[in-house]
Amino acid sequence: MQEQLTEGYKAQAETLMGTVPGADSLRQSALKEFEGIGFPTNRTEEWRYSDTKALRAEEFALAGTSTSAEIAAPLGETAARFVFVNGRYAEELSDLGDLWQAMPIRPLANHFMANPDRATELIRGNDGVSLLNTALMRDGLVLSVPAGIEIDEPIEIVHVMDGADQAAAHTRHVIELGEGAEITVIEHFVGDASAYWTNSVLQARIAEGAKLRHVRLQEEGEAATHTAKAYVNLDAESEYYCVNMSVGGKAARFEAHVRVLGEEADAHVDGVSLAGTGQNHDTLTHVSHMVPNATSDQIFRTVADTRGKTAFQGKVTVVKDAQLTEADQSFKALVFDKTAEANSKPELEILADDVKCSHGATIGQLDDKAIFYLTSRGIDPVTARKILVEAFTADALVNIENEALRETLVERIRVWMASRAENVGAGE
Amino acid sequence: MAATVETKQQVEEMAEQYKYGFVTDVEMDMAPKGLSEEVVRFISAKKNEPEWMLEWRLKAYRAWLKMEEPDWARVDYPKIDYNDIYYYAAPKSQDKPKSLDEVDPELLRTYEKLGIPLREQEVLAGVEGAAKVAVDAVFDSVSVATTFREELKKAGVIFMSISEAVHEYPELVKKYLGTVVPQRDNYFAALNCAVFSDGTFVYIPKGVRCPMELSTYFRINAENTGQFERTLIVADDDSYVSYLEGCTAPMRDENQLHAAVVELIAHDNAEIKYSTVQNWYPGDKDGKGGIYNFVTKRALCKGKNSKVSWTQVETGSAVTWKYPSCVLAGDGSVGEFYSVAVTNNYQQADTGTKMIHQGKNTSSTIISKGISAGKSHNTYRGLVKVMSGADNVRNYTQCDSLLVSSECGAHTVPYIEVKNPTAQIEHEATTSKISDDQLFYCRARGFDEEEAVAMIVNGFCKEVMQHLPMEFAVEAQKLLGISLEGSVG
Numbered sequence: 001m002q003e004q005l006t007e008g009y010k011a012q013a014e015t016l017m018g019t020v021p022g023a024d025s026l027r028q029s030a031l032k033e034f035e036g037i038g039f040p041t042n043r044t045e046e047w048r049y050s051d052t053k054a055l056r057a058e059e060f061a062l063a064g065t066s067t068s069a070e071i072a073a074p075l076g077e078t079a080a081r082f083v084f085v086n087g088r089y090a091e092e093l094s095d096l097g098d099l100w101q102a103m104p105i106r107p108l109a110n111h112f113m114a115n116p117d118r119a120t121e122l123i124r125g126n127d128g129v130s131l132l133n134t135a136l137m138r139d140g141l142v143l144s145v146p147a148g149i150e151i152d153e154p155i156e157i158v159h160v161m162d163g164a165d166q167a168a169a170h171t172r173h174v175i176e177l178g179e180g181a182e183i184t185v186i187e188h189f190v191g192d193a194s195a196y197w198t199n200s201v202l203q204a205r206i207a208e209g210a211k212l213r214h215v216r217l218q219e220e221g222e223a224a225t226h227t228a229k230a231y232v233n234l235d236a237e238s239e240y241y242c243v244n245m246s247v248g249g250k251a252a253r254f255e256a257h258v259r260v261l262g263e264e265a266d267a268h269v270d271g272v273s274l275a276g277t278g279q280n281h282d283t284l285t286h287v288s289h290m291v292p293n294a295t296s297d298q299i300f301r302t303v304a305d306t307r308g309k310t311a312f313q314g315k316v317t318v319v320k321d322a323q324l325t326e327a328d329q330s331f332k333a334l335v336f337d338k339t340a341e342a343n344s345k346p347e348l349e350i351l352a353d354d355v356k357c358s359h360g361a362t363i364g365q366l367d368d369k370a371i372f373y374l375t376s377r378g379i380d381p382v383t384a385r386k387i388l389v390e391a392f393t394a395d396a397l398v399n400i401e402n403e404a405l406r407e408t409l410v411e412r413i414r415v416w417m418a419s420r421a422e423n424v425g426a427g428e
Numbered sequence: 429m430a431a432t433v434e435t436k437q438q439v440e441e442m443a444e445q446y447k448y449g450f451v452t453d454v455e456m457d458m459a460p461k462g463l464s465e466e467v468v469r470f471i472s473a474k475k476n477e478p479e480w481m482l483e484w485r486l487k488a489y490r491a492w493l494k495m496e497e498p499d500w501a502r503v504d505y506p507k508i509d510y511n512d513i514y515y516y517a518a519p520k521s522q523d524k525p526k527s528l529d530e531v532d533p534e535l536l537r538t539y540e541k542l543g544i545p546l547r548e549q550e551v552l553a554g555v556e557g558a559a560k561v562a563v564d565a566v567f568d569s570v571s572v573a574t575t576f577r578e579e580l581k582k583a584g585v586i587f588m589s590i591s592e593a594v595h596e597y598p599e600l601v602k603k604y605l606g607t608v609v610p611q612r613d614n615y616f617a618a619l620n621c622a623v624f625s626d627g628t629f630v631y632i633p634k635g636v637r638c639p640m641e642l643s644t645y646f647r648i649n650a651e652n653t654g655q656f657e658r659t660l661i662v663a664d665d666d667s668y669v670s671y672l673e674g675c676t677a678p679m680r681d682e683n684q685l686h687a688a689v690v691e692l693i694a695h696d697n698a699e700i701k702y703s704t705v706q707n708w709y710p711g712d713k714d715g716k717g718g719i720y721n722f723v724t725k726r727a728l729c730k731g732k733n734s735k736v737s738w739t740q741v742e743t744g745s746a747v748t749w750k751y752p753s754c755v756l757a758g759d760g761s762v763g764e765f766y767s768v769a770v771t772n773n774y775q776q777a778d779t780g781t782k783m784i785h786q787g788k789n790t791s792s793t794i795i796s797k798g799i800s801a802g803k804s805h806n807t808y809r810g811l812v813k814v815m816s817g818a819d820n821v822r823n824y825t826q827c828d829s830l831l832v833s834s835e836c837g838a839h840t841v842p843y844i845e846v847k848n849p850t851a852q853i854e855h856e857a858t859t860s861k862i863s864d865d866q867l868f869y870c871r872a873r874g875f876d877e878e879e880a881v882a883m884i885v886n887g888f889c890k891e892v893m894q895h896l897p898m899e900f901a902v903e904a905q906k907l908l909g910i911s912l913e914g915s916v917g
Binding site for chain 2: 045338342347350353355364
């Protein structure tokens with residue numbers, strides 16, 4: 001099977017040769033590596049809780065173009081909106097606002113011509129999925145924010161999949177923040193009911209004193225496979241705030257690889273996963289502290305309903321010289337019934353002695369006492385459970401400064417809870 | 429917190445201070461070097477084993493040939509040449525000695541030096557008024573003496589070396605051997621099944637509370653040998669036993685392999701308390717020599733409300749790969765794991781536990797304290813798994829790591845897998861050094877730095893130490909001192 005898949009993906013890459021100048025040799029070497037390792041399976045440690053059956057079973061073709069796609073509404077006020085339909089930039093659907101006046105915006109193709117070595121420098125921990133992203137990337141957004149530029153309104157990147165049965169979109173975004181720059185990037189993933197595969201990589205380099213807020217809302221279609229990775233490098237005194245919210249997809253996975261390369265940098269990776277019937281939501285984080293005096297924090301809340309499965313694998317590495325690192329991880333999971341499943345593997349790898357690192361993990365159900373407390377005050381049990389789940393998940397959203405945006409995400413939690421009312425109210 | 433010159437010296441001396449590092453000069457009876465079906469047959473023949481036992485070994489050996497050495501642990505060691513090891517080494521003697529008077533005096537002196545009382549009137553060195561402890565002394569591949577057998581027999585307790593049990597209680601051994609750790613469980617367990625030479629068998633009958641602590645003392649002596657012992661403890665309904673295990677080895681430049689399998693079975697309402705003080709030779713300060721300690725320990729809480737408690741103090745071995753686990757199958761069964769792992773110099777320890785909750789209302793507690801010093805690596809790796817049928821499971825896990833040098837590493841890899849909504853799982857982990865505030869507080873009250881550090885480390889481990897039987901707690905505390913004293917500061 002692996003051979004057949006490799007041949008198929010090789011043929012796909014062949015059709016892309018020359019489309020992104022400077023990327024051809026990258027494609028070839030990635031394919032060569034893919035040929036050797038193939039797709040990860042449950043026996044691959046980092047993927048032990050993920051579902052890659054769909055990827056391993058059959059080849060995903062390159063998604064064709066679509067003009068009838070339903071485009072999701074913006075998530076509040078935005079400074080600019082970039083829409084990718086089936087992995088291709090859709091200019092007519094995008095809205096650049098005044099953003100072009102503040103910074104150079106380029107398509108991926110241009111970026112490679114200008115910076116041939118930069119393309120993959122941030123990518124670590126290659127596996128079959130990210131290798132194919134490199135081999136098959138076609139489009140993406142390249143934002144270079146000049147030093148000192150601060151943009152309050154979020155910049156939204158919308159990924160839409162439409163009529164792409166057994167087809168895939170491999171996008172690659174590159175974000176570079178100059179010294180002291182500050183932006184918010186929203187990535188919104190939506191799609192129809194076809195069995196497609198979204199495979200997205202975002203790489204960001206945050207220069208000294210700069211700040212990147214990165215909010216992801218994953219609302220893929222019910223049959224979709226979603227694999228996404230963020231590779232982020234942080235310079236001194238810079239900040240990275242990432243919040244990932246997983247609601248959709250059949251098998252969805254997000255990885256955040258953050259390297260802290262400058263002192264007094266601060267990295268936050270938070271997330272909420274809501275896994276309903278037959279869904280598998282997996283999150284992997286790896287925060288590497290390479291220098292002293294930096295901090296990182298991770299807050300994850302997951303909810304698994306009937307036949308839902310959530311997983312969190314979070315790793316913090318503190319290298320030998322990274323003294324005075326402070327790193328925290330908090331992972332909490334709710335499991336609604338016996339067919340649901342929550343997994344967690346918070347991992348600390350500490351090679352420096354003067355550090356404060358901790359993690360806490362809990363898995364359980366809603367506290368009966370809390371429900372009793374609310375019902376004794378006249379709130380019906382179903383509402384009481386909704387309130388508690390909202391409060392439980394909202395912990396992971398506190399780092400979103402933009403109130404309207406945060407409220408939009410909380411609303412998504414409410415809607416999800418309402419759709420699950422049957423189980424939410426169960427047992428009362 | 430820079431170490432003072434004085435403490436640095438102390439640490440260096442400490443590495444030379446493995447006081448059990450002597451070699452006993454006795455004539456040995458060895459199997460041919462290397463591993464083959466012939467060697468497996470040789471060992472079985474040496475032990476005069478029945479046919480079924482030989483078949484069992486050969487089956488394991490054939491399975492082992494097809495298996496691959498695991499490499500997922502965070503330990504790093506040169507590839508082991510399994511054909512460069514003697515799989516059987518026994519002190520030469522005509523027959524199994526009938527009483528201690530017939531045991532080679534050289535061997536008795538060895539155990540005297542190690543502080544292990546083989547004469548029944550003696551008590552454990554250094555502890556006045558200690559309770560009686562029955563000892564099974566295993567020297568390389570064979571058990572040389574088992575004490576208090578008669579007294580235990582009166583209580584109905586079977587306590588003997590496993591090779592004797594194969595002959596005397598074949599039905600019991602057949603019924604339980606390999607039921608908790610199957611032959612193909614993992615690479616080292618399969619190897620053990622094929623070549624295990626001796627070990628201890630304990631059976632506590634229904635309703636019996638074992639009248640004294642049982643213990644096995646393992647000693648590797650011969651060069652180029654591996655020790656592969658097997659312990660099987662069965663606690664029948666409503667019984668109780670506390671079992672201790674200790675181990676040492678001579679100081680040698682080459683590495684020696686120790687691959688043991690321990691199986692515990694607890695029936696309804698039975699309780700087994702298993703304590704280990706592991707002090708194999710850890711290698712010298714440059715990481716040369718030392719024991720590879722690749723051990724599979726697992727308990728099956730088979731009966732209702734049964735309980736198994738693992739307590740371990742790990743200070744020795746160059747490389748440790750060990751996960752004492754509990755399969756909580758019986759409703760209401762309880763699993764506990766208390767561990768202190770200390771690594772210094774170039775030691776590597778990858779240890780932890782697995783708690784598999786299958787029964788309803790089962791609970792488990794995991795307290796793990798890792799202390800790394802020198803250039804060592806100390807990893808906690810654990811799994812808490814709740815099956816979907818296991819209602820009302822409760823687990824509490826706490827693993828703390830203390831780093832006492834800038835060149836060591838402390839790693840925590842806990843897996844939590846839950847398939848039942850009524851489970852309540854809590855996990856906490858911290859990694860830190862001794863805080864300056866704590867030190868300052870102690871020093872402000874007149875303790876010097878060394879005393880303060882000793883006090884803090886002691887407090888750090890206290891939750892685990894208090895679960896050790898008194899006889900062992902004394903030894904363990906001393907060991908902690910030897911392994912760490914001076915490296916902090």
